[in-house]
Each structure stands twice: as C-alpha cells, then as structure tokens.
Amino acid sequence: MPTYVFRTTDQTSQTPVDIRQSFANNEAAKQEARDALAEMAQDGLPVNDLKRLAITVLDEFGNCIVEYRLVLEETTDVAEGDRLTVMTINPEIFPR
Template sequence: MPNFYFRTTDQEGFSAEDRAFEFADEQAAIKEAKVTLAEMAADGLPQDPISMISIQVLDQHHALLVELRLVLEVIPNTTKVTAADR
C-alpha cells in the first residue's frame, strides 16, 4: 500500500509531515484526512487571526495532492431592523 503524509495547520502553526500512513489509495487517504480535520475542529474551532484549520495530504514523495480547510467566518448582519423601522 502506498504511503501518504498529513501536514496540519492550526492555531499553533504547521505540523511536520514526518510520519507516513499507509492507505489503499489517494481517496482513502483523503477520507481519513476529512476525519482528522473534524477531530481537529472538535478540539477547538479556528480563531483570529488565522480563522482556519487545514490538513494537506501529500504523496510518498511529499508532493501536495490536496488541501482541506475549515474556515470560520463571522458575517455581521448589515440589514439590522430597529424598532423605528417596524
């Protein structure tokens, strides 16, 4: 089975991709990366200034295959209704 590497980014920065994981194929590695990203989110949502956590899946040569990101964006209500408007 081919080796894949994960590189994570959270509030503390990057992790090194020094540990190989064996998966049947690229799709299996991506599926596990999604689970890992969900577990990272369970440990704490992204915070300012980065407001993002991510995981990159790399192949056996450490070439980037895909990056999965979870972005927390606060969108203010710009159409606030006041009592006078009702």
C-alpha cells in the same frame, strides 16, 4: 503501501505539523484526512491568525493530493434586522 503526509494546521498553531501515514491508495488517505479534520473541529474553533483548520494530503513524492479546510469567518456585512446564514459546502469534502 504508499506513504502520505498529512500537513495539519490546528486550532492554535501557526506552523503546520507533518504526520506520515501509509494507506492503500489516494482515496483511503483522503477519507482519513476528512475524518481527522472533523475530529480537529470537535476540539474547538480555530484561534490562530489564519482562522482555519486545515489538512493538506501529500503523496510520497510531495505532490498535493487535496487540501481540506474549515474556515471561521466573521462578518459585519449584515443590515440591521437582517439575518445572515452562510454555508459553503465543498462537494469534494461532502459528496452527494
């Protein structure tokens, strides 16, 4: 089975950590990365300077297959009294 690298940036780290795992194919590696990102989010919101959680999946040759990110964004671009709800869904992460 091919070996993949999950390059992770968690809640507190500035430097990504590489984790090697074997999967049957790209789709299996991508599914595991999505699941791992969801687990990372359960541990809390990012407090690193990047304000994001991320997992980049690299194939055995170091080529990027996909990167999944959860970004914490703060904004003050809201008029007084207005309510703002922003949701961005990446269809690659959440297929219909």
